[in-house]
Amino acid sequence: MALRLYNTLSGKIEDFHPLDDNRVRMYACGPTVYDYGHIGNFRTFIAVDLLYRFLRQSGYEVRYVMNITDVDDKIIRNSAHDGVSVQQYTAKYIQAFLEDSATLGIEKPIFVRATEHINAMADFIAELAKKGFAYRTEDGSYYFRIAKFPEYGKLSKKDFAGMNDGARVDVDEYEKDSARDFALWKAPKPGEASWETAIGPGRPGWHIECSVMSMEELGPSFDLHAGGEDLIFPHHENEIAQSESLSGQQFARYWFHARFLLVEGQKMSKSLGNFFTIRDLVLRGHKPSSIRWLLSQVPYRNQLNFTFDGLKSAASSVEKLRNFRFRLTSTQFPAGSTPQIAQLAQETIDKMKSALDDDLNTAEAQAAMFDMLRKVNTVLDAAQAGQNNFRQEDVKPLLGALTKFDEIFGVLNDDDQPKMKAILEWARAEGREKEISPELLGIAGSAQLTDEQVNQKLAEMEAARKTRNFKTSDALRAELTGAGIIVENTKEGVRWRRK
RNA sequence: GGCGCGGUAGCCAAGUGGUAAGGCCGAGGUCUGCAAAACCUCUAUCGUGAGUUCGAUUCUCACCCGCGCCUCCA
Numbered sequence: 001m002a003l004r005l006y007n008t009l010s011g012k013i014e015d016f017h018p019l020d021d022n023r024v025r026m027y028a029c030g031p032t033v034y035d036y037g038h039i040g041n042f043r044t045f046i047a048v049d050l051l052y053r054f055l056r057q058s059g060y061e062v063r064y065v066m067n068i069t070d071v072d073d074k075i076i077r078n079s080a081h082d083g084v085s086v087q088q089y090t091a092k093y094i095q096a097f098l099e100d101s102a103t104l105g106i107e108k109p110i111f112v113r114a115t116e117h118i119n120a121m122a123d124f125i126a127e128l129a130k131k132g133f134a135y136r137t138e139d140g141s142y143y144f145r146i147a148k149f150p151e152y153g154k155l156s157k158k159d160f161a162g163m164n165d166g167a168r169v170d171v172d173e174y175e176k177d178s179a180r181d182f183a184l185w186k187a188p189k190p191g192e193a194s195w196e197t198a199i200g201p202g203r204p205g206w207h208i209e210c211s212v213m214s215m216e217e218l219g220p221s222f223d224l225h226a227g228g229e230d231l232i233f234p235h236h237e238n239e240i241a242q243s244e245s246l247s248g249q250q251f252a253r254y255w256f257h258a259r260f261l262l263v264e265g266q267k268m269s270k271s272l273g274n275f276f277t278i279r280d281l282v283l284r285g286h287k288p289s290s291i292r293w294l295l296s297q298v299p300y301r302n303q304l305n306f307t308f309d310g311l312k313s314a315a316s317s318v319e320k321l322r323n324f325r326f327r328l329t330s331t332q333f334p335a336g337s338t339p340q341i342a343q344l345a346q347e348t349i350d351k352m353k354s355a356l357d358d359d360l361n362t363a364e365a366q367a368a369m370f371d372m373l374r375k376v377n378t379v380l381d382a383a384q385a386g387q388n389n390f391r392q393e394d395v396k397p398l399l400g401a402l403t404k405f406d407e408i409f410g411v412l413n414d415d416d417q418p419k420m421k422a423i424l425e426w427a428r429a430e431g432r433e434k435e436i437s438p439e440l441l442g443i444a445g446s447a448q449l450t451d452e453q454v455n456q457k458l459a460e461m462e463a464a465r466k467t468r469n470f471k472t473s474d475a476l477r478a479e480l481t482g483a484g485i486i487v488e489n490t491k492e493g494v495r496w497r498r499k
Numbered sequence: 500g501g502c503g504c505g506g507u508a509g510c511c512a513a514g515u516g517g518u519a520a521g522g523c524c525g526a527g528g529u530c531u532g533c534a535a536a537a538c539c540u541c542u543a544u545c546g547u548g549a550g551u552u553c554g555a556u557u558c559u560c561a562c563c564c565g566c567g568c569c570u571c572c573a
Contacts, residue, residue: 011503029573030573031573032571032572032573037573038573039573040572040573041572041573042573043573044573045573047573072571073571074571156502156568156569157502157503158501158502158568158569159501159502179570180570182570182571183571205571206571207571227573228572228573229504229567229568229573230567230568230571230572230573231571231572231573232568233568233569233570234569234570234571235570235571238570238571257573258573259504259566259567259573260566260567260572260573261573262565262566265565266566267566267567269572294511297511297512297522298511298512298513299512299513301504302504302505302512302513303504303505303565303566303567304511304512305510305511305512307510307511309510309511309523309524310510310511310512310523312523312524313510313511313522313523313524314511314522314523315523316522316523316524317521317522317523320522320536320537323535323536323537324536324537326536327536327537355513361513361514363512363513363514363520363521363522364513364514364520364521366513366521366522367512367513367520367521367522368520368521369521370520370521370522371520371521374521374537374538377536377537377538378537378538378539380537380538381529381530381537381538382538384530384537385530465532468532470532470533473532473533474532474533474534477533477534477535478534481534481535486534486535486536487534487535488534488535488536489531489533489534489535490535490536
């Protein structure tokens with residue numbers, strides 16, 4: 001079995017084969033940094049992250065480039081409003097985006113920024129003009145001539161042949177040859193950011209940056225191009241038109257689009273009050289791992305309903321996984337091995353792989369892992385009850401399966417607390433104290449006990465329990481629980497973890 | 500209007516032409532000084548109607564409902 005992916009270009013699920021042996025070149029449309037990223041943005045970025053991780057796990061060498069759009073209408077408008085430069089304005093949100101990505105365990109791509117490729121864009125446009133695909137208007141703007149690119153519409157499956165251009169020309173677009181023609185370059189306007197280039201002053205249109213930067217980083221023809229479904233038209237359609245007109249070659253071969261999510265069953269929008277950034281959710285006390293889990297639970301092409309119940313459910317699921325690993329690693333089992341366990345681990349790995357091979361069916365991959373969990377827990381329960389059917393060497397293959405699982409899903413490592421603490425401090429620095437929930441304070445805000453301190457308390461507690469001084473032991477347990485320490489007393493002895 | 504996606508248990512959500520994964524929550528049970536963890540049992544006539552078929556949740560059609568794109572929203 002090999003990877004099969006839905007390709008928006010063909011509208012079908014296809015076998016995935018990179019152009020160059022086992023090297024994959026992929027490009028993802030990243031954020032426009034005019035505000036903090038919201039969960040919808042991050043659904044897409046996590047979907048691409050899962051793809052990237054799985055490609056590498058499958059043995060591909062992946063060159064993964066993501067752009068950051070650091071100049072556009074909104075940025076120009078907002079920075080002007082704040083009275084700062086475009087650079088100053090975007091620096092804050094670029095930083096926030098990098099932080100949020102790290103918070104969600106998203107692996108780092110190679111980042112490219114629009115404003116660092118302005119001259120290359122101008123050259124690209126000049127070349128298009130030379131070939132007759134672009135034209136300059138009186139004010140110094142450049143447009144792409146769609147009539148010159150007959151395949152226009154092939155990605156979004158739109159048929160522009162029968163459209164009457166003239167009928168839809170807006171008054172302010174009178175300079176364009178055709179209403180469908182899109183801007184490659186916008187002539188400067190007073191007070192707006194502008195760059196001096198070979199084609200004159202101005203700023204780039206939205207689509208040109210991705211054509212220029214992706215081709216620069218990955219070549220004129222590369223394997224994968226990803227983004228949110230809203231980008232199919234016009235953004236990606238226009239990228240294809242620009243790029244293929246210039247190079248005469250196929251631009252991206254596979255187009256990967258993540259579907260929009262719903263929030264509490266409704267489209268996310270500021271007016272509905274269901275618009276959340278990652279930071280909003282953490283301030284409410286939700287763990288980054290819960291957010292990541294919820295966003296990766298539903299296969300990327302399906303509508304995902306993001307709910308607060310779902311967030312709680314995700315937290316329980318993650319905890320179940322972590323508990324399982326804890327159970328395996330915190331106990332010394334009798335020496336030896338059980339062949340069935342190794343076999344179960346391998347079957348689980350195989351099932352995860354075939355699930356993910358099938359257009360990244362994350363739900364099925366997760367189900368395979370939970371099946372393994374249940375079966376092994378059953379055996380461990382029996383072992384605890386005296387049956388000698390789980391051996392120390394069984395741990396290794398099971399941990400191996402968990403590791404493979406987590407190479408994709410990335411939730412096992414319990415680093416929620418420091419991440420939440422960082423956001424807590426950010427909120428205080430930003431003057432957003434009143435948004436800090438008791439839940440967040442409970443997890444991230446209280447003074448932490450060191451391992452030594454915990455072990456000290458634990459020793460006291462065990463001593464009390466041995467002499468059946470339960471009043472003392474219960475008090476100690478309560479104290480530890482209050483500090484976010486969960487103590488488990490099992491037949492094999494006492495063990496603890498942080499909540 | 501054009502193009503596309505979906506409606507599966509209280510919630511989230513896979514999947515298949517032969518009577519439905521997984522997670523969460525709830526109820527009962529096992530274990531247990533308490534707690535935690537875990538396990539077991541219970542909870543779905545798969546939007547509605549019709550058709551194709553030996554047999555459909557899975558294919559076809561119609562209808563109802565939700566959602567997306569149709570010029571800068573991931």
